[in-house]
Amino acid sequence: MATTSDATPLGSPFPDGRLFDADGAALDIDDLAGDGPVLLAFLSNHCPYVRHIEQAFGEVTAELAERGITVIGISSNDATSHPQDGPEGMAAQAERAGWSFPYLRDPDQALARSVGAVCTPDLFLYDREPRLAYRGAFDGSPPGNDVPLTGEDLRAAADAVLEGRPAPEEQRPAMGCGIKWSPGSEPA
Numbered sequence: 001m002a003t004t005s006d007a008t009p010l011g012s013p014f015p016d017g018r019l020f021d022a023d024g025a026a027l028d029i030d031d032l033a034g035d036g037p038v039l040l041a042f043l044s045n046h047c048p049y050v051r052h053i054e055q056a057f058g059e060v061t062a063e064l065a066e067r068g069i070t071v072i073g074i075s076s077n078d079a080t081s082h083p084q085d086g087p088e089g090m091a092a093q094a095e096r097a098g099w100s101f102p103y104l105r106d107p108d109q110a111l112a113r114s115v116g117a118v119c120t121p122d123l124f125l126y127d128r129e130p131r132l133a134y135r136g137a138f139d140g141s142p143p144g145n146d147v148p149l150t151g152e153d154l155r156a157a158a159d160a161v162l163e164g165r166p167a168p169e170e171q172r173p174a175m176g177c178g179i180k181w182s183p184g185s186e187p188a
Helices: 028-032 048-066 085-098 110-115 150-162
Strands: 002-004 016-019 026-029 038-042 070-075 104-105 122-126 134-135 175-178
Touching: 016 028, 026 028, 026 110, 028 070, 038 048, 038 110, 048 085, 048 150, 048 175, 085 104, 104 122, 122 150
Parallel strands: 038 070, 070 104
Antiparallel strands: 002 175, 016 026, 016 104, 038 122, 122 134
């Protein structure tokens, strides 16, 4: 069943937190982010919504990285109940999709909860301040609707952020598979 993202307030500050690479090494999100705009992308190997966009998402995020936006992919799904979303499945997905950004684990789901991520894909674009400028969909193309994959929603927000303008006020909510929360860790 599809889940749509809640409305994390625009202007929310960039989160604190740690993510983990495939070897279990902890990485501070501030160190990964650098000084420019940052896209936090909550993704999943098993989700058909993510699989639908993964190739185009890789192409668009490569362009955004060339333009100065740091992209960080995050898997927050419980890998015990969904082992395909663990390190091996993530590595296979990144290779299959041609992703050049780091794709890291949020095993305690703290980062997902702190930013209000609820589904995959769920995209959070932070400006240079860093404050949340965009929270929403890649574009208007969920699986099965024959709308071309363009990344137009994310591209419009990225263009605005890179030009120092506010992102479009009207933002399409992300829609996808609900994050698979660990038992007892579901957000309130």
